[in-house]
Amino acid sequence: MRFGAEMRRLREAAELSQAAVAARLGCTQTQVSRLEKATRTPSRSDAERLDLLFGTAEGVSFTRLYQSITAQSGSPVWFRSWVEEIEPTLLVLRSWDPLLIPGLLQTEAYARHIFSQGPQITPEDVDERVEARMRRQHILDRKKPPMLLALVDAGVLRRRIGGPEVMREQLGHVLELAQRPAVFVQVVDPECVAGLAGAFMIAKLPNHQPDVVSSDSPTQAHITTDHDIVTSIWQRYEAIRLWAYPERVSLKMIEEARRAWT
Template identity: 40%
Template sequence: MTRMIDIDPAESPRARFAYELRRHRLAARLTQKQLARKIGFSTSAVAMVETSKFRPSERFAELCDEVFGLDGVVTRLYAEVWPPPPPVPAHFREWAIEEQRATALRFWAPMLVPGMVQTEAYARRVLARLPGVLEEEVEQRLAARLRRQAVLSRDDAPVVTALIDEGVLHRPVGGPAVMREQLGHLLAMTRHPKVTIQIVPYGAEALSGLNGAYAIAEMRGNPYVVRVESQPSGRTVSDRSMIADLVNGYDAIRADAYPQHLSISMIEEVVRQKWT
């Protein structure tokens, strides 16, 4: 007999799907094994979906609706939890979806300004410098990046906290004009009611952050997925142990960061001294 694992539907969109699937299965008086036979999937696949460890296919949801006698209930929930991916590289699609539905986003940026608060010129330069990228791809990815930023214009915009290493303010991405505009944009973003920008100074060891950039998505206070940047492409992770380690690392980095009012002063000083 499969051990029942409690799932909190408020923890994440994926947990909500897992909870609702199990609820409908139990209402239909089916075991995991019986449901698996009826939809043509393995019992372990059903069990992993119900414990939020596996993302099912849309066909899985459609077949469950048929078995449960529901009029597209599970399929519609699937579309809410896993909407069609935005036009971004395949390795980034899952994160791009979570970025749009999270209630809070936390970014650690040791090398570049986070994409969520990049200007068009800065983002274009970053994307154009990727090895082997074609001009058409640059424009496609740029358009997708700018669309991602629209989340900050929503009434229910997520709370965003960006920790940016001081070195990022000095890195000449695109030259003085691009950097002047980009740092000006960061200053403007500090006036957004849901955005906090904090600079981590050179003097801070912040050793836990030296391994690379990452971002954390939260749903109502619960960190549930992270985006870890690495070469040649990053990865999106939902492993709870890794999430806990990265959250602890983020808190350690933030403890070394300047508060926002001092960060604003530092950005303004760099603009005056280096990019004017």
Template identity: 50%
Template sequence: MGRERHLDPNTGPRAFFGSELRRCRKRIGLSQPQLGERTTCSPDMIGKIERGERPPSPEFVQKCDEIFGLDGHFHRLYQFMLQTPGPAWFTRWLEEIEPQATVLRTWDPLLIPGLLQTEDYARCVFRGAPGITPEEVEERLQIRMRRKALLEREPPPMMWILIDEYVLQRPVADPETMTGQVRYLVEVAQRPHVTVQLVAASCVTGMMSAFMIAQLSDGRPDVVNVESSAEGRITADHEVVAQIWSRYDTIRASAYPEHLSRQMIEEAIPVWERRAGLI
């Protein structure tokens, strides 16, 4: 964790940001743990930012400008980094696509979609990754929870959520956590800009993978995010987007109506409550 290897700042905007962070940190004599205390960011995460392995959060960027007494230096580097395609597919989606979406359509055959996950549920999902450390779990959790600010944005994007009906029964976490997750799903489904529909388990069209479709403003083309076990693919390629739209429409044809889906979700709450010993 304490190793600091040389990083060529010319390899890309993220590497340049990391090298500048390291330079400024050392200039005022701060260690990574000390900077972590001032930014509420783990030393391990700071190391990854300095090595160009992870993108910084907007909050971290703002805090760095304050700590180092710089007039928006890191903010400008951050904006440049966002405008330049990076190697990490999830960074592009998180920082460039999702915040600009006016409509988001999602399909998930295995889990509650990330934007609708509670903190406890998401933590259990991340813990399932082979070889993951507790620190990495918490880092991923922080990123996922920050994404949820999208639900409170004004105006919020319209969201059309399709979930396999068996997801409500899958014991991803302990019964108490599952109870909280299903309750939260009911709460979010009641928001006027969110539509949640369960899809009949007999629908085989969507078994291949989860995906998201983002509709952007100003006439820009739709962008899709198709997930796999190793990584995701983000593209606005017309042919790929058309294929995903076709798959989405086919899956939605097997979805239960919104009112029936909400009733099915509500009926799942006492099932998990009984397993948790709450009733």
């Protein structure tokens, strides 16, 4: 809220319109309006460009304000633009996960075990990240939720995360969510070589906006609308989907795996 208030104050003092600021930030007037109303989380690029525009006038540093904002969120810094700007507005989300149950489908116990194994992580950090992950899942509870099309490697069903009880609960949760009209889960044959490059998500947004992809690496996700990268990820998604079992068969496989966790 302070970021937005300072942005509006300095913009008006400089006699600039929202459209003029938008042109300097490389975004739309609507996005500037959302920043000023505190309904959009600023990016580091927003902060740095505002500092260049206003020259840290009157001691205001948007970069420091941005750092204060990100220090209070439970999500990793590199993921916040996706969680706070992409997921709340998307129409369709396609995902591929070769190692774990997708975050939007995870139970609290499953997510907690994953986060607790991070190097040098504190119990407080684990609590914050689990809470952030559970908040993400609220998009599936909306009156008009986005369509979720999740491809999961068959090995994920047998990968022990937190023990048999956690796995039984997790796979049962996936089966329950898969009964929703907007959630589709397919298991991919483990011989699918195209999927070995890593996890990714493809978001379809409203108003004919370009697709956005998020692809994982060991340290951060790469989020982009670059046409060549998006096209490459789409091609990989289609190549993986060719190895996916039909949904009916996939759900049967998940149920069999759930029963095997004794």
